[in-house]
Amino acid sequence: MRRGLIEFSDQIALALEICRRVPGVTDAYKSRFRVVLLDEYQDTSVVQTRLLAQLFGGGGVMAVGDPHQSIYGWRGASASNLARFGRDFGGADGAPTFALSTSWRNPGRVLDAANTLVAPLSAASPIPVERLERRPGSGDGELAVVFGETVLEEAAAVADWFGERLRRRGGAPPTAAMLCRSLKKVAVFTRALADRGIPFRVLGVGGLLEDPAVVDLVATLRVLHDPTAGPYLLRLLTGARWRIGVRDVKALRELASWLSARDAGQQQLAEEVRDLLRASTVADEGASIIDALDFLTTAPEGHGALRDFSEEGVRRLRALGRELAALRSRVGLDLLDLVALVQQEMLLDVEVAANESAPIGRAGLDGFTELVADFVAGDASGGLGSFLSWLELAEERENLSPRTEEAEPGTVQVLTIHGAKGLEWDAVAVPRMVDGELPAPPRSKQGWLAFGELPYEFRGDSADLPHLPWRSADTGKQFDEGYTSYCGAVTDAFAAEQRRLAYVAVTRAKDALLLSGSFWWNQRKPRGPGLFLRELEAAGLIEAGTLPEAPISEENPLDDLVAHVPWPSAPLGTREERVLAAAAAVGDANPASPTPWSEHIDLLVEERARRLREAELVELPVRISASAFKDYITDAARVASGLRRPMPQRPFRQTRLGTLFHSWVEQRYGMGGLDELVDALPADRDLDLDDLVESEELEVLQRTFEQSEWADLRPDAVELEIHLPFEDRIVVCKIDAVFERDGRFEIVDWKTGKAPKDADDLAQKQYQLALYRLAFAAWRGVAPESIDAAFYFVQEDRVIRPERLYSESELRERWSKAT
Numbered sequence: 001m002r003r004g005l006i007e008f009s010d011q012i013a014l015a016l017e018i019c020r021r022v023p024g025v026t027d028a029y030k031s032r033f034r035v036v037l038l039d040e041y042q043d044t045s046v047v048q049t050r051l052l053a054q055l056f057g058g059g060g061v062m063a064v065g066d067p068h069q070s071i072y073g074w075r076g077a078s079a080s081n082l083a084r085f086g087r088d089f090g091g092a093d094g095a096p097t098f099a100l101s102t103s104w105r106n107p108g109r110v111l112d113a114a115n116t117l118v119a120p121l122s123a124a125s126p127i128p129v130e131r132l133e134r135r136p137g138s139g140d141g142e143l144a145v146v147f148g149e150t151v152l153e154e155a156a157a158v159a160d161w162f163g164e165r166l167r168r169r170g171g172a173p174p175t176a177a178m179l180c181r182s183l184k185k186v187a188v189f190t191r192a193l194a195d196r197g198i199p200f201r202v203l204g205v206g207g208l209l210e211d212p213a214v215v216d217l218v219a220t221l222r223v224l225h226d227p228t229a230g231p232y233l234l235r236l237l238t239g240a241r242w243r244i245g246v247r248d249v250k251a252l253r254e255l256a257s258w259l260s261a262r263d264a265g266q267q268q269l270a271e272e273v274r275d276l277l278r279a280s281t282v283a284d285e286g287a288s289i290i291d292a293l294d295f296l297t298t299a300p301e302g303h304g305a306l307r308d309f310s311e312e313g314v315r316r317l318r319a320l321g322r323e324l325a326a327l328r329s330r331v332g333l334d335l336l337d338l339v340a341l342v343q344q345e346m347l348l349d350v351e352v353a354a355n356e357s358a359p360i361g362r363a364g365l366d367g368f369t370e371l372v373a374d375f376v377a378g379d380a381s382g383g384l385g386s387f388l389s390w391l392e393l394a395e396e397r398e399n400l401s402p403r404t405e406e407a408e409p410g411t412v413q414v415l416t417i418h419g420a421k422g423l424e425w426d427a428v429a430v431p432r433m434v435d436g437e438l439p440a441p442p443r444s445k446q447g448w449l450a451f452g453e454l455p456y457e458f459r460g461d462s463a464d465l466p467h468l469p470w471r472s473a474d475t476g477k478q479f480d481e482g483y484t485s486y487c488g489a490v491t492d493a494f495a496a497e498q499r500r501l502a503y504v505a506v507t508r509a510k511d512a513l514l515l516s517g518s519f520w521w522n523q524r525k526p527r528g529p530g531l532f533l534r535e536l537e538a539a540g541l542i543e544a545g546t547l548p549e550a551p552i553s554e555e556n557p558l559d560d561l562v563a564h565v566p567w568p569s570a571p572l573g574t575r576e577e578r579v580l581a582a583a584a585a586v587g588d589a590n591p592a593s594p595t596p597w598s599e600h601i602d603l604l605v606e607e608r609a610r611r612l613r614e615a616e617l618v619e620l621p622v623r624i625s626a627s628a629f630k631d632y633i634t635d636a637a638r639v640a641s642g643l644r645r646p647m648p649q650r651p652f653r654q655t656r657l658g659t660l661f662h663s664w665v666e667q668r669y670g671m672g673g674l675d676e677l678v679d680a681l682p683a684d685r686d687l688d689l690d691d692l693v694e695s696e697e698l699e700v701l702q703r704t705f706e707q708s709e710w711a712d713l714r715p716d717a718v719e720l721e722i723h724l725p726f727e728d729r730i731v732v733c734k735i736d737a738v739f740e741r742d743g744r745f746e747i748v749d750w751k752t753g754k755a756p757k758d759a760d761d762l763a764q765k766q767y768q769l770a771l772y773r774l775a776f777a778a779w780r781g782v783a784p785e786s787i788d789a790a791f792y793f794v795q796e797d798r799v800i801r802p803e804r805l806y807s808e809s810e811l812r813e814r815w816s817k818a819t
Ligand SMILES: Nc1ncnc2c1ncn2[C@@H]1O[C@H](COP(=O)(O)OP(=O)(O)OP(=O)(O)O)[C@@H](O)[C@H]1O
Pocket: 066, 103, 104, 105, 421, 422, 423, 424, 507
């Protein structure tokens, strides 16, 4: 906080502080929410509980939770807070408790598995949890288990299982999900789905960051930002585009070491300085292959430090170095622009467009762009560095937060078990239920004694955490015993959390559940069926013999596979033959020779040409306004171009003043109108300071009007809108006012602008009055000759009465000439 930063947990703590100090805040919330339901209560941390209790304690609160689904222990949530609920919220110790022990979701066999897994937790639970019962009329559902030799077999079996369920005919396709502990290495499973054409979607940032094009993009961004991001540069160097061989990679690494012992002028540093440098940097920081690439890019031809590189290697490395240098000079760009630029310069957009086997095509790059936009929306000043740090955090956080996406029938959603909290699917697969993964061993058995951990005594949930009796131990032996049992308790607590994780995963299935595992992936020792599978086997839920005792192979058979990956990778992979053949065909083709499509092409080209020609001619709108009539008559070409490419018009004050004045006149004559609008000036309306000036101008106009010849007359009509059929159009006439004077009608148009400059100008304006006359005559059923018309230019207090108005036939003649 001293550095001006707060975290989410600080916000809760601060909110609690406010509620404690300012009773009014608590009272306000209490009176607003008289009945409160807290869901997923087992995930509430101590400080959240305190805040909620402060706000709503003392009555009207109900908590719903399942201690067996508490999987946020690592962030201070504890299943035992359910047991303390009554006390925490100031009620009697024994708040009434209701058991929800019917599972309305899971079918019989899934439920049996869930109950088996959770039995040891129920036995040790601080509050009684009843065994889940089947819902009335529930079917058995399906519990399937496969255990393969290698992860490739496992992934294939999982994909086949989904394939079969999604293909089943009849009714809507089912919903499906694959729930993993982590999405880090999920590619082997998604590839198996992709190979079989089974639609899938990896939810969250984690999945996106696994997309190969996105991996390249992020690698480039890291290289641009951080000279120690060597491993990311290595990905680019050895990838399909640059294909730098082992010898040149090694030479680059040596060049980096050589440079790290030299100053900017490549003079060797003194021994003493080198020692100090070595002592002050961690292993990866001293020599940077990114710096080495920069050096190589600009080093003069034949520089001694380049002698170990191959000629082709230097050429490619320099090309990459120049590309990176150019991009680096643009890192100050707006983040979205920078990301788009990197995509283009690295040819990633071309790669995904051309590669028909790219798993999700452009969607990965597009998703990433959205992610950047989200980040920029939250932190407009954030640059590349903060974006990259945020990305790491977002990946970690997202994988652990419950997802909010809807299930998509017919698509396998791939997400973490944490993300699956509260959700459900027809078919659920939980892969990697092997020893060391689910359940996994704790990263450390030492709890808070491990590096970087906060001592438990400082934590709000310390009462629920393993206790190390270091204060009370009098002898070394006593401490040792205490320490051993403390480590045991840490291990047990972790194991219980793993069990709850498995329970959450298993209980997501509405119909079918597949649990899977395999011995070999990328580890030296085989991983057998995990504890949870063994327990299900012992309970008779997995048929004996389904789980193999030992792998067939004693060594990792996948090692062979790994050893034979071609390197550097071929740029086009399996596409090579087809792409080269296509390229050759294009090269050999004679563009002039006829093809089966020639006729179509000619027709399409002609169609396009015609469309372009026709675009010059503009269809006039059916409804035109009387005030624009003169524009059609006098300059039809300009109107047409305005219609073809409409430009927004600058709002100008005179127009708004005109609107206000017209409303005022209308209201003044007591004929409705926007009175509130005028009265409310200017404070209540959404007007800026200019409007103060406007209101003064308005007052001037109003005073002038009050002196005019119409001030004391009663109008026959005000603000009259008449739609006049005219030729094949409709002319919209908005007549300001009509008076009856001496047996004749008079149409008046109030103008707040300037009076016409000359006779020509006036002649043009007259079209409007002539049309008004025609319209009013038709509307009232009187002869046009019995109607006069006038302009009143209020600002100048000038009345203009045209001597003669165009007749109907004159108007028609001019219109047809112009259009
Ligand atoms: N009384 C009921 N009758 C029929 N179906 C029900 C009933 N109650 C709940 N369901 C259905 O059972 C499923 C699970 O319900 P819900 O999501 O409320 O459970 P939950 O206890 O919140 O589960 P979890 O905490 O494990 O996610 C849902 O599909 C829901 O529609």
